């Protein structure tokens with residue numbers, strides 16, 4: 558699975574992605590960041606859940 562991206566313009570800092578998938582997403586200064594050296598393949602299920610959980614569709618993993 559490719560590294561997900563966060564649209565920081567769109568992210569409202571709700572924190573759902575970090576709650577659902579803390580191995581990949583981390584809140585820094587009120588915005589979600591992707592942990593660069595996370596294992597995206599191992600976390601693909603929770604990445605997908607985060608994409609669905611994000612209220613503003615700020616996460617992309619195409």
Ligand code: F3S
Nearest residue numbers: 568569571572574611
């Ligand atoms: Fe931001 Fe969406 Fe995560 S609003 S904090 S990218 S769930």
